[in-house]
Amino acid sequence: MIATYSHLVDEDVDNAFAALAGVELPESDRASESPEPVQCGQCHCVMPPGSRFCARCGMTLTVEAAESLNTVIRAAEAVISNPNDPEVLTILLEARARMAMKGGGET
Numbered sequence: 001m002i003a004t005y006s007h008l009v010d011e012d013v014d015n016a017f018a019a020l021a022g023v024e025l026p027e028s029d030r031a032s033e034s035p036e037p038v039q040c041g042q043c044h045c046v047m048p049p050g051s052r053f054c055a056r057c058g059m060t061l062t063v064e065a066a067e068s069l070n071t072v073i074r075a076a077e078a079v080i081s082n083p084n085d086p087e088v089l090t091i092l093l094e095a096r097a098r099m100a101m102k103g104g105g106e107t
């Protein structure tokens, strides 16, 4: 029982650190590849399956896209509060590269 919970906690911590570092961990139960069209929660524009961002208003459409965006925002905030720390700058650059890789797909 306790082993089950501590396993979950360990995994959460791993995921959180991976997200902070801009690294993507393999996740078997990730439901990001739904074949259904996605509707934007903000402007209700319907986007093709697999869309990560709304083409109309720029809203994130998947948990993954939101996480990527949050990673960049967190990294940017870390750079703002520690502008002389080279480590946070590296995290920001990695997050930006990751974002560009995922965001710039087909139209």
Ligand SMILES: [Zn+2]
Binding pocket: 040, 041, 042, 043, 044, 045, 054, 055, 056, 057, 058, 059
């Ligand atoms: Zn939208």
